[in-house]
Amino acid sequence: MKKDSRIVLALDETDGEKALSIVNQVADYIDAVKINWPLVLTEGPEMITKLSKITDVICDFKVADIPNTVSLIVSNSVKRGASAVIVHAFPGEDSLQEAVKAAGDAEIYAVTEMSHPGGKTFTALHAEEMAMMGVRCNVAGFIAPATRPERIAAIRKIIGDRKILSPGVGAQGGSASSAIQAGADYVIVGRAIYKADDPRAVAEGIFKEIKAVL
Numbered sequence: 001m002k003k004d005s006r007i008v009l010a011l012d013e014t015d016g017e018k019a020l021s022i023v024n025q026v027a028d029y030i031d032a033v034k035i036n037w038p039l040v041l042t043e044g045p046e047m048i049t050k051l052s053k054i055t056d057v058i059c060d061f062k063v064a065d066i067p068n069t070v071s072l073i074v075s076n077s078v079k080r081g082a083s084a085v086i087v088h089a090f091p092g093e094d095s096l097q098e099a100v101k102a103a104g105d106a107e108i109y110a111v112t113e114m115s116h117p118g119g120k121t122f123t124a125l126h127a128e129e130m131a132m133m134g135v136r137c138n139v140a141g142f143i144a145p146a147t148r149p150e151r152i153a154a155i156r157k158i159i160g161d162r163k164i165l166s167p168g169v170g171a172q173g174g175s176a177s178s179a180i181q182a183g184a185d186y187v188i189v190g191r192a193i194y195k196a197d198d199p200r201a202v203a204e205g206i207f208k209e210i211k212a213v214l
Helices: 016-029 037-043 046-052 067-080 093-103 123-136 149-159 176-182 199-211
Strands: 007-010 032-035 056-063 084-088 107-111 141-143 163-169 186-189
Touching: 007 016, 007 199, 016 037, 016 046, 016 199, 032 046, 037 046, 046 056, 046 067, 056 067, 067 084, 067 093, 084 093, 093 107, 093 123, 107 123, 107 163, 123 149, 141 149, 149 163, 149 176, 163 176, 176 186, 176 199, 186 199
Parallel strands: 007 032, 007 186, 032 056, 056 084, 084 107, 107 141, 141 163, 163 186
Antiparallel strands: none
16 A cells, blocks of 8 residues: 555445545545445445555455454455455454455554544553554554544554554544654545545645645
8 A cells, every 4th residue: 555645535435426436536645445334335345346446445344253254354355456454353363363364465454442432442441452462463554543642652662663544533533643643654534535525625635734744
């Protein structure tokens, strides 16, 4: 995945044509697009392939299952054109190892904690343990919340130079510049861009905000 704008678009739009239009509008201001179940369930898994022809696609399926099921989900996502898959770390080391194995040349990003307030209830309490496990399993990177930049900094101390992708910028109140300064490699931005009247203008503004602190 390239590292030019440091922006990953979280595309939770459920209209396929609109989703493709938005990505085409902002393609030169994003490094990848992240899709979740809403778009895949409404438009089908072929959206992975369609979007992969425009930019790198991260399948944010937050896979949390036994190793065999993890393998099936990850491998099929990659076959469709995904460059990366996001999985939960909490199912354990065997499931995480299987995700990395099934991904092949694609990347696995493990969730340390969620960006919403409820993320502090359980996942945040074990974030450092999950980060250490992810390092042992050789994941490519981790998900750490832009809504709590101090948590990004804490995870960075554990994982070395592995990637950090930080969700929660925009609608959830997180700051792109604060996340980058805390140690994130990329910020994940969703509604602030795809629900905007001018998605390209918003993406450009976030791009400039990030460049100002690099």
